Every structure is written in C-alpha cells, then in structure tokens.
Amino acid sequence: MSTLHRPLRSVLYIPGSRARALEKARQLLADAIIFDLEDAVAPDEKSTARSVLAEALVTGGYGARLKIVRINGLDTPWGREDALAAVQMGADAVLLPKVDGANDLDALAGITGDTPLWAMMETPTGMLAAAEIAAHPLCQGMVMGTNDLAKDMGTRFRPDRLPLMAGLGLSLLAAKAHGVAIIDGVYNAFKDTEGLAAECAQGRDMGFDGKTLIHPAQLETANAAFSPTEDEVDLARRQIAAYDEAIAAGQAVAVVDGRIVENLHVATARETLAKMDAIAALTTE
Numbered sequence: 678m679s680t681l682h683r684p685l686r687s688v689l690y691i692p693g694s695r696a697r698a699l700e701k702a703r704q705l706l707a708d709a710i711i712f713d714l715e716d717a718v719a720p721d722e723k724s725t726a727r728s729v730l731a732e733a734l735v736t737g738g739y740g741a742r743l744k745i746v747r748i749n750g751l752d753t754p755w756g757r758e759d760a761l762a763a764v765q766m767g768a769d770a771v772l773l774p775k776v777d778g779a780n781d782l783d784a785l786a787g788i789t790g791d792t793p794l795w796a797m798m799e800t801p802t803g804m805l806a807a808a809e810i811a812a813h814p815l816c817q818g819m820v821m822g823t824n825d826l827a828k829d830m831g832t833r834f835r836p837d838r839l840p841l842m843a844g845l846g847l848s849l850l851a852a853k854a855h856g857v858a859i860i861d862g863v864y865n866a867f868k869d870t871e872g873l874a875a876e877c878a879q880g881r882d883m884g885f886d887g888k889t890l891i892h893p894a895q896l897e898t899a900n901a902a903f904s905p906t907e908d909e910v911d912l913a914r915r916q917i918a919a920y921d922e923a924i925a926a927g928q929a930v931a932v933v934d935g936r937i938v939e940n941l942h943v944a945t946a947r948e949t950l951a952k953m954d955a956i957a958a959l960t961t962e
C-alpha cells in the first residue's frame with residue numbers, strides 16, 4: 678500500500694453527468710470513485726455535470742469510498758471552474774488530466790489550496806517527468822491513462838501491453854520512490870471478464886495498488902485481483918512466526934517452504950496482513 682494506507686483495489690469512474698450512476702455508486706463495492714468531469718462528459722454537458730455532481734457529493738452517502746473528482750484541463754474553458762467546484766463539493770482529492778510536469782500541479786494548487794492532488798499519467802512528456810510529478814508535495818496518487826498514452830504513442834492494442842511497459846514502469850518507479858498511490862489504467866472491453874482478470878493480474882504483479890474501472894460489472898474482478906490471496910496470508914503468517922523463532926534462537930534467517938526468510942521478507946509479510954486487515958475494516962464499515 679502507498680502512504681495513503683487504504684485499499685485502492687477498485688477505482689470506478691462515473692460520468693459526473695449521470696445522476697442514475699451517481700446514485701447507484703452509493704451501494705457499489707468500489708474502494709474509490711473518480712467522479713469524472715473530463716472525457717466521460719460531452720462538451721455541451723460540462724456545466725450541467727458540475728451541478729449534478731455537486732448535488733450528489735453534497736448529499737453524500739458514499740461512505741468510506743475515497744472521493745476523487747477528475748476535472749478538465751486548466752487549458753480548457755472548464756478547468757478552473759471545475760477545480761473551484763471540486764473543493765466546494767468536498768472532494769477528497771482533485772485529479773488533473775494529462776499532467777506533463779510538477780508545474781501543472783503547482784498551477785492547480787494555486788486554485789485548490791491544500792486539497793490533495795492526483796495526476797493522470799497519460800502523455801509521453803508526463804512519463805518522462807514521472808519522478809517530479811510524484812515528488813510534488815500535494816501529490817497523493819497517480820492514475821495511468823493508458824488510452825491517451827496509447828493514442829499519443831501510436832501503439833496498437835496488445836493483450837500483453839508491451840508497447841506501454843516503459844511508461845507503466847517509469848510511473849510505477851516514481852510512485853514507489855515517493856510513496857504515492859498508483860492505479861492502473863482502464864480495460865475498455867467491460868463485458869470481457871476474462872481479459873480484465875488477466876490485465877488485473879498483470880497490474881498486481883507489477884505493483885499497482887489497484888485498477889481504474891468503467892463499469893460496475895468490473896468491480897468484483899478487480900477487488901479479488903488486488904486482495905491478498907488466502908495462500909499469501911497463510912504464507913505471511915508462517916514467515917513471521919518462523920522468523921520470530923529464528924531471531925529468538927539468535928539467527929537472522931529462517932527457512933519456510935524451502936525458501937529463505939529475512940527481515941525484508943517479513944516486512945512484506947506484515948504489509949500483506951495489514952492490507953488484509955484494512956480490506957476487512959473497509960467492508961465492515
């Protein structure tokens with residue numbers, strides 16, 4: 678987990694203009710919601726969406742879910758007003774699209790004050806500036822925008838996402854170096870559960886905290902993929918117990934299932950158990 682210390686397995690986009698979806702989301706098992714004013718809202722609906730969203734957020738009912746508002750870029754006719762409105766609505770964080778560098782976050786902070794910021798990582802320039810973006814004092818999270826990135830890079834879609842790997846890797850390294858959350862991009866074919874599960878597994882293996890989603894039908898798959906498995910929890914408990922025994926016997930290394938266990942493995946094991954507890958706490962709230 679990032680320094681946010683909360684599960685972010687499933688991060689669901691909801692178009693800010695869709696009142697029915699905003700209502701439905703109050704019951705959905707998403708760890709976080711991105712209330713979208715950008716690409717999911719048509720230009721003619723931008724200002725209506727802002728009002729519809731403000732009403733939904735002020736009414737509340739989203740429980741423990743992290744509430745992130747994605748605004749339009751500050752170089753658009755809507756960005757500045759979106760940013761002011763997001764703070765008024767009580768968003769937990771404001772998500773800026775197409776961040777190219779830390780100065781973009783500075784410009785947003787000039788409007789939103791000390792509200793936490795999240796950055797869409799979706800331009801080639803942004804990939805090369807990932808470290809300074811993650812290091813921004815108000816940056817709490819990064820979201821991969823794999824559709825925009827693929828567009829700007831002129832890649833073809835591949836199930837293994839090979840053309841995107843450099844960008845995904847740079848963004849991951851930056852997020853981990855600075856302790857900010859990092860969420861994988863969306864899987865567009867929202868009825869293809871098998872394809873989504875494969876991409877979630879890949880993202881989990883790479884170290885993402887969770888996956889951004891576009892439809893409620895994707896929630897269960899992402900929540901499962903980014904939760905510790907029973908085997909991982911069992912192994913973590915056994916590693917901690919074996920290591921404690923080794924230390925008590927004056928040794929620094931234990932062996933579990935034929936593999937060495939040192940202090941760094943125990944740190945990972947403790948994180949696995951902490952994540953499991955955090956998920957349990959979230960689902961009982």
Ligand SMILES: CC(C)(COP(=O)(O)OP(=O)(O)OC[C@H]1O[C@@H](n2cnc3c(N)ncnc32)[C@H](O)[C@@H]1OP(=O)(O)O)[C@@H](O)C(=O)NCCC(=O)NCCSC(=O)C[C@H](O)C(=O)O
Pocket residue numbers: 689690691692697698699701702713716717797799821822823824825826862863867891892893
């Ligand atoms: C993809 C959709 C347009 C499909 O919508 P629809 O045809 O209405 O789906 P269903 O009929 O299957 O919906 C069933 C019920 O679920 C609700 N619903 C649907 N989507 C959502 C949602 N995202 N959140 C909450 N609830 C949702 C419907 O209201 C139905 O409810 P009920 O009436 O009770 O039966 C649609 O899912 C959609 O618009 N999804 C979001 C698209 C989006 O946000 N896109 C922008 C983000 S992706 C992006 O920008 C990536 C990034 O920037 C990049 O570059 O990669």
Ligand SMILES: [Mg+2]
Pocket residue numbers: 716774797799822824825
């Ligand atoms: Mg995008």
